[in-house]
Amino acid sequence: MLARLVFAAALLSAPMLARAEVTFSGFLQQNTAFNSREANPDGRHHKWLEERAQLKLDASDGAWHLLAKGDLAWDHLGRQDQSELRELYVDYTASHWDARLGRQVITWGLGDLVFVNDVWAKDHEALFSGRPMEYLKRGVDALKLAAYPEFANFELVVSPHFRESRIPDARRFHLYDPMPTVTTRGTVKPGQGDLGLRVYRDIGGWDAALYLYRGFQRTPSMRPDSMTAPTRITYFHPQLSVYGASASGRVGEGVLSLEAARYDSRQDRSGNDFAVPNSQTRLLAGYQFQPIEDVSLGFQYYVEHMHQYDAYRAALPAGFPVDRRWSHTVTARWTQFFQHQTLRLSVYASYNDGNGDGFVTPELRYSFTDKIWGAVGANLYSGKPSGQFGQLKRDDNLYLQMRYEF
């Protein structure tokens, strides 16, 4: 509905935009992901099965720029609400500052599928069900103000309405659930918005940035109404502040990326509430280089440290899985181009030593013409049933994407 409104608005505003330079573009897409191991909890055999059309309008007039991007989707798995407004914003650009108002995608930090300072809304389900990369991010409704004085660049993001990350649908994915018998569930979204500030500049050939965020956890936590005889579970987004920094620069033959952040779990700093994530330190080091022509190889080492571990252990109800104080994850990505970069092989693998969590996603993508491309890939999970990836062990899937762009 929203998408249709946007299309209508875009068409109606066309005459007003006559002065501006306007371009239309978009795509038609087919996207299928089928289970390679087991059926979904709802008995279906697909993680994703849809046709989608995207229309993008780009209009510029002097310092003003408008972008509208909307999707119409035909889902074959019983969801009728997949049409969406992906982005709709207006930019104003002055000489030393600019502003962007509206729904927009914001990405912070340097990680490759590892998020330290990227506190903005994501779609985890998109990643796990073989959708194109752009669907990993969700737009947030915000005003972004940026200023570029000589000594540093500033980006302030103010969002009046918090937008949560999308987590995998329990009808399609075998999600770990410590209280499977409680079926009455509801979600409480924060009534407030959130805000973030990024300050960045070059320091001696390194891209350095500081990040501040005050808002809420993007993925929800769950709280039962009673620990002994629960009848209802409420999902909620605990208060969160993040203080982080990043730097990337050339080291040897490649690029070294470093990122750190302190996650201040404001709702439970003492760590005594088991339903609220513990305060954390997150550290990431990544290195990317080109071992041979048309090949890129990247490695990441990622650490999470729980601050109030003793309190966490003391508060954790019996029977709940125990996380480690220190969690270490390594990832690797191999990307290789063939046939004049029309064929791309990419393999991403992630492994966590604590719970044996593993995630491997190989993909082969080919551009049949300059307008048509297709991709075939897989999402493969392993680990303990309570782990982030281990819980999805039965959700291994193979996916196909085919897109015609115009």
Add this chain to the structure above:
Amino acid sequence: MKSRFGCLLLAACLPLPAMALTGEEVMKQSQAAFLYPGKDFKARVTMKLIGKDGGERVRELVMLRKNFGAPGGEQKYFMVFFKPADVKDMSFMTNKYPAKDDDRWMFIPAVNMVKRIAAQDKRSSFVGSDFTYEDVSGRDIDDDTHVIEREEKLGGRDCYVVKSTPKTADADFGHKLTWVDKANFLPLKEDQFDRKNAAYKAFSADEVNTIKGHPTIIRRTMKNQQTGHRTEAAYANTDYDLGIEDSLFSERFLRQPPRKWIE
């Protein structure tokens, strides 16, 4: 008396054999004429990637370049892609330093992210074409030894034929011959040979125009003799000395390229 003076004047204008250029000097002047003219430069580049079977792919981008020093010195490049559709609005920025690896960044519009990328492999293909990054933005003169093999005419123009041999074995070619126009120092033709001395890649300057006083190759071809694949590049709307600001080469404009530069 009068005629003797005229003779002297004439002699002063002629290049003296005793002051003949070395291979390295020819290549330095060629680099200056080919890759450094003007304070800055802009072109809309259309590359046709043509397979042996005639199949065609088109890559289209705007390329902006600014010099930060004398020829052979630091330069910054800024590129925005228009075609193919799946890379539309993607942008690249390269800081090119003499005798040092470049710094390279790319903006990925799909996730609205600017990423610094490794760039040590300058001999890798530029956007899948037969041109390498070095073919587009230049190769350090000091990476090769240069010897003038001979002087000959090419298409009616007097040329130096310079043989360049990489000093180290990390290049994808064994040596190359460059036909450098004696009048304007543009490379009119280049034959690259692999390490087994077999014909490898062939470059040709197909059309030269003088723009704001700078002779400019506006159509060029690079053909891989071993695969039969070739790339034809046309530079349209080419212009110099536009007053491109230093601030263009920043994350800010990588995310939102100013329209005045990319139209």
